[in-house]
Amino acid sequence: MSDAWTERLSEYIDETLSEGERVAIEAHLASCAACAATLDELRRVVARARALDDRPPATDLWPGIAIGIGLAPGAHPVASLGQRRARRRLSFTVPELAAAAIALAILSGGAAWLLLRASKAVPMATTATPAPMPMLVNAALSGTDPRYAAAVADLERALEQGRGRLDTATVRVIQKNLSIIDRAIREAQSALAADPGNAYLNLHLAEQMRRKLELLRRANALAGARS
Amino acid sequence: MELTTSGVATLRRDPDQAAGDAEAADAALAASGDGRAFERLYRVHVARIHSLARRMIGLDAADDVTQDVFIRAWTKLATFRSEAAFGTWLYRLAVNVILARRTTLGSERGRYDDSESALESAARPAAAPEISMDLEEAMSRLPDGARQVFVLHDLEGYRHEEIAKLLGIVSGTSKSQLHHARMALRKHLE
Numbered sequence: 217m218s219d220a221w222t223e224r225l226s227e228y229i230d231e232t233l234s235e236g237e238r239v240a241i242e243a244h245l246a247s248c249a250a251c252a253a254t255l256d257e258l259r260r261v262v263a264r265a266r267a268l269d270d271r272p273p274a275t276d277l278w279p280g281i282a283i284g285i286g287l288a289p290g291a292h293p294v295a296s297l298g299q300r301r302a303r304r305r306l307s308f309t310v311p312e313l314a315a316a317a318i319a320l321a322i323l324s325g326g327a328a329w330l331l332l333r334a335s336k337a338v339p340m341a342t343t344a345t346p347a348p349m350p351m352l353v354n355a356a357l358s359g360t361d362p363r364y365a366a367a368v369a370d371l372e373r374a375l376e377q378g379r380g381r382l383d384t385a386t387v388r389v390i391q392k393n394l395s396i397i398d399r400a401i402r403e404a405q406s407a408l409a410a411d412p413g414n415a416y417l418n419l420h421l422a423e424q425m426r427r428k429l430e431l432l433r434r435a436n437a438l439a440g441a442r443s
Numbered sequence: 444m445e446l447t448t449s450g451v452a453t454l455r456r457d458p459d460q461a462a463g464d465a466e467a468a469d470a471a472l473a474a475s476g477d478g479r480a481f482e483r484l485y486r487v488h489v490a491r492i493h494s495l496a497r498r499m500i501g502l503d504a505a506d507d508v509t510q511d512v513f514i515r516a517w518t519k520l521a522t523f524r525s526e527a528a529f530g531t532w533l534y535r536l537a538v539n540v541i542l543a544r545r546t547t548l549g550s551e552r553g554r555y556d557d558s559e560s561a562l563e564s565a566a567r568p569a570a571a572p573e574i575s576m577d578l579e580e581a582m583s584r585l586p587d588g589a590r591q592v593f594v595l596h597d598l599e600g601y602r603h604e605e606i607a608k609l610l611g612i613v614s615g616t617s618k619s620q621l622h623h624a625r626m627a628l629r630k631h632l633e
Contacts, residue, residue, distance in 0.1 A: 226622035232603070257629035264578050264632065265597040270494040277493075277510050278485055284514040287478040385507045393514065 221248070225255050229262060283434055284389045286427050364425065371432035378439030390435045397431065400424045463528060470529045474520035481520075485513055488530060492537050498582060498594045499541045508544050512537045534599070542609055545591070581631040585624055592617050593624035 221244050227233050228241050245252050379387055404421035466487065472480035492512050497505040516533055523532050582590055591610060595601040596617070601609070603617040610617070 222626075223619075223622060226625055227618060232618070254626075254629070257632060258625045260632055261578075261625045261628045262597055265593070265628075268494075268578065268598065270490040271497075272490040273493045273506055273509060275506070277489065277506055277513075278482060280510045281485065281513045281517075282478070282482075284510060285478070285481070285517045385510070388507065389510055389514070392511075396518070 221245075221251050222254060225251065225258055228255070229258055280386055280389050283386070283431070283438065284393050286393075286430055286434075367429065368432065371429070371436060374436050375432060375439065378436060381439045382435070386438070390431065393431060394428065397424055397428045401428065466529045467525045470520065470523055470525065473517070474523065481513075481517060484516075484529065484533075488533055489513075491530075492533065495534070495537055495594070495599070496541055498579070498598065499591055500545055501583060504544065508541055511544070512540045515540055538595070538599070538609065542591075545587070578628065578631060581628050582624075585627060588612075589620045589624040589627070592620040593628075596621050597625075 221241060224233065224237065224241055228238065231238075233241065245255060375390075382390070401421065401424045404424060408418065408421060466484065469480040469483050473484060489509065493505055493509045496508040496512070500508065512533075516536055519536065523529065582593065585593065588610070592606055595606045595609070596603070603614045603621075606612075606617045607614040612620075
C-alpha cells in the first residue's frame with residue numbers, strides 16, 4: 217500500500233480532488249487491494265459518524281439557564297422588557313415619551329419606599345422561597361442611591377455565605393451573568409451621563425438594576441433551597 | 444390543497460415546514476422576552492447542542508458550555524433574522540462559544556496534543572477484546588485538533604475552508620487532521 221495514495225483517500229471520499237487526481241487514484245485503487253480496503257473502512261467511519269444520534273444531557277440544564285437569564289426555575293417566565301424596549305426605541309412618540317417621563321416621576325417616589333422595603337427584606341441564604349420583590353427603580357435616582365447599593369451588598373454577602381451549597385457550574389453561571397449585568401449597568405450609566413434626560417436609557421438602566429437584584433435574590437433562594 | 448369533504452378544502456402542510464414556522468414564532472416570542480417560548484426552543488435543541496459540546500470538548504465541560512450557549516442565545520436573540528432557520532443560527536453560535544471555550548480549556552489543560560503518538564493512542568483498541576469501544580468514545584480519545592476537525596466536518600458538515608477559519612489553521616491542516624482522525628477511528632469499527 218502506498219502512503220502517498222493512502223493520504224489522499226479522505227479527499228477522494230470528500231470529492232475534493234482534481235479531475236486528474238481522481239482518475240489517478242481510481243486507477244491505483246483498481247490494482248491495490250490494501251488501499252481499496254482502507255477506503256472502504258474510511259467510508260464506514262464517515263457513515264457511522266453521520267448516523268450518530270444526539271443525546272440529551274443526563275440532567276436537565278434548564279434550571280441553570282433560567283437562572284442565568286433571570287427566570288426562576290419552574291416559575292412563569294417574564295418578558296424581557298429590556299429587549300422589547302430596545303427594539304421599540306426608535307418608535308417612541310412624543311406622547312409616549314411624555315407618559316414615560318410622568319411614569320418615572322411617579323415611580324421615583326415609590327422607588328425609594330420599595331428599595332427601603334427591599335433592603336429590610338433581604339432574603340438570607342437559608343430562605344427557601346423569598347417573597348416576590350417587585351423592584352421598580354428610577355434608574356436616574358438609584359444609580360447613586362445608597363439604599364440600592366446596600367440591598368445589593370446584603371444579597372451579595374448572603375450569596376457568598378451560601379455559595380458552598382451551589383454546584384460550581386451554577387456558581388460560574390451566576391458570576392458570569394452578574395458580570396454581564398454589571399457591565400450593562402456601567403454602560404447605561406455612562407450613556408446617561410451624556411444624555412441624562414433620555415427616557416429609554418433610564419428605563420434600560422432600571423431594568424438592568426432590577427435584573428441584578430432579581431438574579432441575586434434567586435441565587436440566594438437556590439442556595440437556601442439546597443441547605 | 445387537499446379536498447376532504449364536499450366543499451371543504453384544507454391546506455396540507457409539510458410537517459417540517461410547520462415545525463419551522465413554530466420555531467420561528469417561538470424565536471420571535473423569545474426575542475421579545477418570552478421565557479416560555481425560549482424554554483420550548485431549548486427543549487427542541489438541547490440534545491444536539493449538548494452532543495456537539497460533548498464531542499468537541501468532552502463530557503466534563505459539556506453541561507457548562509451548553510448552558511452558556513443558551514444564555515448567550517437569549518442575549519443575542521435580537522440579532523437573529525428569521526430568514527434563516529433558528530437551529531442553524533443556534534448551532535453556529537454554539538460552535539463559536541465552544542471554540543472560544545476550547546481556547547480556555549486548552550490553556551487550563553496546558554496542552555493540545557496532536558502528535559502521532561496521541562493519534563496512535565486513540566487508535567489503540569480497548570485492552571479487553573470483548574469490550575468494543577463505540578465511536579463516540581474513540582472520538583473522545585482523539586487529540587483535540589483532530590477531534591474538532593472530525594466533528595465539524597463529518598458530523599456538522601462544515602467545509603475545510605470554514606473549519607480553517609474557525610480554528611485558525613490552514614485548509615491543508617484541516618484536511619490532514621480529518622484524514623488522520625478517520626484513519627485512527629477506523630480501527631474501532633468492529
